[in-house]
Amino acid sequence: MLEARNLRKVYGAIEAVRDISFRVEKGEILGVLGPNGAGKSTTMRMITGFLPPTAGTALIGGHDIVEQPIEAKRLIGYLPENAPLYPEMTVVGFLDFVAGIRGFRGAERRRRVESAIERCRLTAVRWQTIETLSKGYKQRVCFAQAVLHDPSLLVMDEPTDGLDPNQKHIVREMIRAMAAEKAILISTHILEEVEAVCTRAIIINEGRIVAAGSPTEMKARHPSGRLDEVFRVLTQGTAEQTTAHR
Amino acid sequence: MKRCMENTWELFRREFRAYFESPVAYVFLVFYLMLIGFLTFFVSRFYEANQADLKYFFFWFPWVNLLLVPAATMRLWTEERRTGTIELLLTFPVTLTEALAGKFLAAWAFMTFATLLTFPIVVTTMWLGNPDLGAVVGGYVGAVLLAGAYVAVGILTSTMTRNQVISYVLAFVICLFLALAGWPPVMDIVNKWAPSWLVNGVAALSVMPHFESLQRGVIDLRDLVYYASVMTLAIFGAYLVIENRKST
Missing domain, CATH: 3.40.50.300 (P-loop containing nucleotide triphosphate hydrolases)
Structure with missing residues (x-):
């Protein structure tokens, strides 16, 4: 691989x-x-x-x-050092952006975002802006971004x-x-x-x-x-x- | 090609929304409109002139944009580098050209939005008298193109540093040069010691003649070519800076 x-x-x-x-x-x-x-x-x-x-x-x-x-x-899915993220975006907004960049559209795009949120246990913070999250959650948002496109x-x-x-x-x-x-x-x-x-x-x-x-x-x-x-x-x-x- | 448009659109959308996800955009817009209004009505004495003429209004765009466009662009690449998100952005399946285009268009669209929000001044003038509609359209086209040229310069300077203040100051200085290079008082001073070919060469770089000719309501191909060249050159410069910055 x-x-x-x-x-x-x-x-x-x-x-x-x-x-x-x-x-x-x-x-x-x-x-x-x-x-x-x-x-x-x-x-x-x-x-x-x-x-x-x-x-x-x-x-x-x-x-x-x-x-x-x-x-x-x-x-490739990539989780860089220190899990960089756009601080002013919400978790859902950010993952939706990543899904778009990865070429997903419409229902598939929503499905990808939902599945990433679920797999990385982000449901509780989905509407929060990233800057308000703890380090552990930020790491998981960045992880979600990396695995969203499988x-x-x-x-x-x-x-x-x-x-x-x-x-x-x-x-x-x-x-x-x-x-x-x-x-x-x-x-x-x-x-x-x-x-x-x-x-x-x-x-x-x-x-x-x-x-x-x-x-x-x-x-x-x-x-x-x-x-x-x-x-x-x-x-x-x-x-x-x-x-x-x- | 379709893929390229889609990528640029996604990046554009994120960047444009980012303006409105913080209070900065609203503060910016209010200040922008107040400044244009103040300069038009109080400094240019729009009412006292007793003429329904918008030339005093359009006169101020190069100067207000000089002050505020660098503020709208200073964040674009500096923050990507400071927070490390550039590492995400450039490892997504997008080209650097798409990333630059998305940011440039988002900042330009934001400035266009700010420019068009000045419409009440135009509507008021039309209600008071009969300004030349061609000149109004030309003035706005000129103001939007001018903002585009400044935005491209601001993108270039934001790739050069991780510090927003440095990015702002660099963009301000370059845009000030573009504004003043063809300004008669400045040219007179330079004329005293520099050969005329140099003076004319430098003056040809200025945005002012192009801005003024559009204000008269004439959309000349040469002006469009000028603005397109400034934007292309600045964005190409930004491309080179990022390509080389990555490898150091």
Whole structure:
């Protein structure tokens, strides 16, 4: 479903992503792990077509994100970091706009909006303006936006960041609920998340993949059998880099 | 092609509604109308002139728009970037051209709406006397085109920064240049030291001659070409800024 081919991104003198290749098939949930500044967000932004790669590309369902961006973007649902939303719109108004942009019309458009509201448990806040919502609800509105068109590929950049344990639980449940019929890519720096939802994981450090495998395989790489030890050994000693955002 | 129109329409609709989803639009409209009314009646002494002539009314549009169009456009891209929604917008299956067109048309439609809300002044004048209808239509066409040119400039400056105030000031300065470049008092000063080809070249960029010729009720192809070029150039500039901003 998704094939990242030798993605590379250079911002001026900083090489944020050096050479990243991986595949995600339908039914898989791939976790992208790494310390802050490792290049996770940049990689996702290239895959979703927000940033043009310096070299390499990504194929989404066979469509090249650089050559055929519109066809590729139709297949992607994207939840960016920090769940950006238009604050002055109502939940229904925003989702209706997204349904329109995704090409739905008339009864189908209403049905899509209703189903997204239901699936993401937004019924209670449907008429509220987005700026009045709590962080957990905002996250779910952005999630609803990403799954409204039933995408084949779902890309989520730190979907549970800053949520309380109950909200994290809800988001993870929603992710698991649609895992079977989609390819899912999740970035995170929360290790428990990988064990909780991912079928496979890669660890990125300084713009490179330093480890790949199932959570169980990963844990076997360190005598302690703990994922955080593996993570630390692989990513330690690297100065925290800040990549220029946008 | 159909898809392109539909996308632009959806983006236009969201952006146009966004004006009215906050109180800003209403404050803006009230201030706009009060300013035009005040300048027409008290500064230009519309009543004392004892003529049912709208030239004092249309005279003020370049200046009122100079003050207020940048305020109507300063939010358009700065907020997308500040809040990060640009990441949603540009990962939807729409092209950057459609996104720019949607925003531009929404802001232009909003300014057209504000301009047309001045109709009571025109109706009053028609009731008092017989203004030249051709000049009224020409004056409005000129005012709307002028607002369109300013809106395009405002879109361009809003792509350059995340800060609304900077976007406003940049748009104000560029529009002020467009308004003053062909203004005789300014040209006289510049004429003293600059070669005449330069003075004439700069003056040709000005909106004023085009605005004034439309006010006489003559819709000249050259004026339309001028406005279309300003809008296209500014929007194309905005396109380049966003394309390149994305990669840094």
